[in-house]
Amino acid sequence: MFDPWCPTCAARVLLTARRLLALEPTPTGHRARLRCWCGTVAALDVERLAAGPARPPVVGDAPPVPGASPTAA
């Protein structure tokens, strides 16, 4: 979600990535150009986050559960 300032609406508007027109690199991050619901193209500077801890890859495989099957006598 982006919340650029729209000069036409005179307010900050919440826009989804679907409204994103372009992402331009800047020295500190990116400048997102988004089309507001009113049609105005608003720009939002997105600062690059400082180097944080690297997220480990998510492993989606569940381990097999042993001994779950009942044995009939």
Ligand SMILES: [Zn+2]
């Ligand atoms: Zn607007």
